[in-house]
Amino acid sequence: MKVLIIDDEEDTRSIASMSLSLLGGIDVVEAESGQEGIAKAEAEKPDAILLDMMMPVMDGENTLSALQKNSFTEKIPVIFLTAKAMSSEIERLKRMGAKGVLTKPFDPTSLASQVKAILEA
Numbered sequence: 001m002k003v004l005i006i007d008d009e010e011d012t013r014s015i016a017s018m019s020l021s022l023l024g025g026i027d028v029v030e031a032e033s034g035q036e037g038i039a040k041a042e043a044e045k046p047d048a049i050l051l052d053m054m055m056p057v058m059d060g061e062n063t064l065s066a067l068q069k070n071s072f073t074e075k076i077p078v079i080f081l082t083a084k085a086m087s088s089e090i091e092r093l094k095r096m097g098a099k100g101v102l103t104k105p106f107d108p109t110s111l112a113s114q115v116k117a118i119l120e121a
Contacts, residue, residue: 002027003115004035006063006079007052012112015108016081016115025110036057038066041073048099048119053082061096068097079118081100 004014007013013030020026029044031037035058041049042078047066053060060080067073077099079101082089100118102111 001023001048001116002029002044004029004031004033004037004041004046004049004076006049006055006060008032008055009052010051012081012104016017016106016111017048019108019111020115023109024116026112026115033065034060034063037063038070038073041076042070045072046076048078048115049078050102050115051078051098052078052109053084053093055078064096067086078118079115 003020005013005016005028011103017028017030020030020079027047029040031040051060051063059106064078079100079102080093080098081104082100097115
């Protein structure tokens, strides 16, 4: 399994990447912006995308919208990583097409199992 992490915070990407690869045996690709993430999604064809909600220039919602409009990336499941954990926000993101929503800060020891559980649901 391959997961693309799109997050502008290097620390978050590093922790998530190590968690997914070391504890989950998942191949990880990283991008630090929405634009870079879209390009890497097209090139790498990941099985899922972990997408930060709040990023400069192109936020998570705009990135999701662009991914959904792209024939190369439209079928890739997207899981949001967000500090906004209100249930109304989570439901709104799911209505937009997100496969799931994980909250920040996340638990590195359970991130891989949470991602796998969302994808299997």
